Amino acid sequence: MFIGTSFSSGNHSFSNTAAADARITSFVITKIILDEMYATKNLLIPFDWNMPKDWDFNTLLHGLYQGDTNAGNVSYTEEIVSKVKIKKRFAGDFVWKTIYEKNINVNEDFNFEFYDYYEPSNRDIEYAYVAVIAGSDSDTFFNTVHSRFHSYFLCGKDISYPMILDTSNDITYNRESNIIVSPGRKYPYVVHNGMARYYSGTLKATFIEPKNCRFDTANGWKYRNQLDRFLTDGSPKILKSFEGDMWMVNISGSLPRTQNGHYQNISHQIEWVECGDPTLIGDLYDNGFIDTDIDRENNFDSGIQEQAVSVNYNELYNKPVINGEEVVSEKTLNQYGLYELDRADVQGILDKMGGD
Numbered sequence: 001m002f003i004g005t006s007f008s009s010g011n012h013s014f015s016n017t018a019a020a021d022a023r024i025t026s027f028v029i030t031k032i033i034l035d036e037m038y039a040t041k042n043l044l045i046p047f048d049w050n051m052p053k054d055w056d057f058n059t060l061l062h063g064l065y066q067g068d069t070n071a072g073n074v075s076y077t078e079e080i081v082s083k084v085k086i087k088k089r090f091a092g093d094f095v096w097k098t099i100y101e102k103n104i105n106v107n108e109d110f111n112f113e114f115y116d117y118y119e120p121s122n123r124d125i126e127y128a129y130v131a132v133i134a135g136s137d138s139d140t141f142f143n144t145v146h147s148r149f150h151s152y153f154l155c156g157k158d159i160s161y162p163m164i165l166d167t168s169n170d171i172t173y174n175r176e177s178n179i180i181v182s183p184g185r186k187y188p189y190v191v192h193n194g195m196a197r198y199y200s201g202t203l204k205a206t207f208i209e210p211k212n213c214r215f216d217t218a219n220g221w222k223y224r225n226q227l228d229r230f231l232t233d234g235s236p237k238i239l240k241s242f243e244g245d246m247w248m249v250n251i252s253g254s255l256p257r258t259q260n261g262h263y264q265n266i267s268h269q270i271e272w273v274e275c276g277d278p279t280l281i282g283d284l285y286d287n288g289f290i291d292t293d294i295d296r297e298n299n300f301d302s303g304i305q306e307q308a309v310s311v312n313y314n315e316l317y318n319k320p321v322i323n324g325e326e327v328v329s330e331k332t333l334n335q336y337g338l339y340e341l342d343r344a345d346v347q348g349i350l351d352k353m354g355g356d
Helices: 075-081 215-233 283-287 329-336 343-353
Strands: 036-040 059-063 081-090 097-103 122-133 136-147 154-157 158-165 164-178 189-206 237-240 246-252 257-259 266-276 312-315 317-323
Touching: 036 122, 081 136, 215 266, 266 283
Parallel strands: none
Antiparallel strands: 036 059, 081 097, 081 122, 122 136, 154 158, 154 237, 164 189, 189 266, 237 246, 246 266, 257 266, 312 317
16 A cells, blocks of 8 residues: 555556557658668567578568668569469459569569550549469559540540540440341331340540640641551550540541541541450450450350450462461351350351352
8 A cells, every 4th residue: 555545556557558559651760870770560579689591571671781772672572473363353353453464574574664555534533563472463552543635536546646636426225136027017026146245436536736735736747657556557456535425446447538628637537346345354455455364254144155256368269267277167257255145146257258
């Protein structure tokens, strides 16, 4: 008893102070001379004044201060990391999709730039940096980016063209169907053919390159010729609107120009048709927009698998070719996923292509 008060009279008087479970992101050391500094997440490491020489997965930093102030693990990381991945997803989605991979051989390989042109407007998008260690993805570090722009864009694999001036886009949602008039009915039948549902449109724009917050009208003709080569190179494009629409498209037909009252005010007319889904890894990879399909999706529409099939003709022999192979039988069509068609449709394709 001390002046009528008991020492440690409470039940928890000798209890340790509660520790806050907060993530430590930085610390400051002042007025100290250091020969070496080591930090680890391993709380059971024996404290004998001998610091470990090798990095492990618990090591946070190890500064030797031998001619520099580095305390990182670049050399260690290079030894254990085989590649890095860039992944993306729309905010609120669960599944990450890999859009870029790079093998790591030397320290300099960690330093790279990657531009993603395939994001819609008015959406929050999460990007993740993932290291691959021993064949498995390590911890995911990601940031959220809000995508927003105020014009149309046409994008290729490594380039993007804004369409700012005099733009319009007339869009059609296509569904193939036929009207059949029967002699015994007052009203005709409407027959819907196949699964095809796709957008197409006519895009108009005046292309003048913006430079230093001005339009370079004097060299507009060079820019238009550059756009002509880009639009007619035969590869699919990504068309984006400022509202949030985004289509993977092929450019069809010719590219007429119209002079609007002045020889420097020239507008293009571009006919386009949808050819894939720019949010699907499989479509992006198959059409040459990205170089990895490690996260390719299995796409099903009404229980039937969709496959992108490239069809062209060998002009020399006038024989049909699908993905580089001549179509000579129904078996070849089946190989490319066309077996879902009705027998009449298959025979119609074969008749047109000259097969059996």
